Amino acid sequence: MNDSEKLQRARNRCIESLAQNMNLYGITESIGRLYGLLYFTDEPMSLDSMKDELGMSKTSMSTSVRQLQDLQMVEKVWVKGSRKDLYQCSHDWYQTFTDLFSIKWRVGISANMSAINKSISELQELLDEPKTSTQIKEEAKADLEKLKYALNYYDWLNRLVDSFESREIFNFIPKVKDTP
Incomplete structure (x- = not known):
């Protein structure tokens, strides 16, 4: 296993744990995985890149992002030169x-x-x-x-x-x- 795979394995373990425990707060595992993905991603992500990363439909991804925004866990950000909506999670x-x-x-x-x-x-x-x-x-x-x-x-x-x-x-x- 190379270093990149080890890094991803460590991240995935934490993302899965977050996803499983988010249901304590009434949040589905798929939304918890999305939050975990955004947490470990340093750059804002588009719905398309989130969809590709998690293998969810764009509609499902949009609904999940909206829920995380309503809970103030994710925010839409503006990036110069980008026409797509981009999102990042709160690190606080x-x-x-x-x-x-x-x-x-x-x-x-x-x-x-x-x-x-x-x-x-x-x-x-x-x-x-x-x-x-x-x-x-x-x-x-x-x-x-x-x-x-x-x-x-x-x-x-x-x-x-x-x-x-x-x-x-x-x-x-x-x-x-x-x-x-």
Whole structure:
């Protein structure tokens, strides 16, 4: 095995590991492979060159790049003399993680808080209705306590996400200084 093959084998191992673990964040393996490819590529790439490198269709590649852009993991760049759209990944994994974390968690927090608030209103209606049985009222009171606890949790989670977005989190858990 020559040096070039060894280099590519080392990169491919990391790309595959990234791709497999990106599903923790709701990202498919193929999109994870694309991110890994862009991470190890020093020059911006066109959709055609990404397609050729990964063996995916241009439509699939375009969709994948758009998803990575939405997650702020990839950006379109301008290169003088090139008519094609070119893309590169963010090399700041701290920022990439905080952006990804914030985007994904805000969606989940919002959906859960909305459902909880709607349920609290319905439970309160049951408690306010004179015809509701004592048994149902007791269960509704217990559920209300659980939901109030859940709202406190989501308030805390919102503040955690705020600390990522404001970068305050790095005051408590500093970044390592070495960056590529």
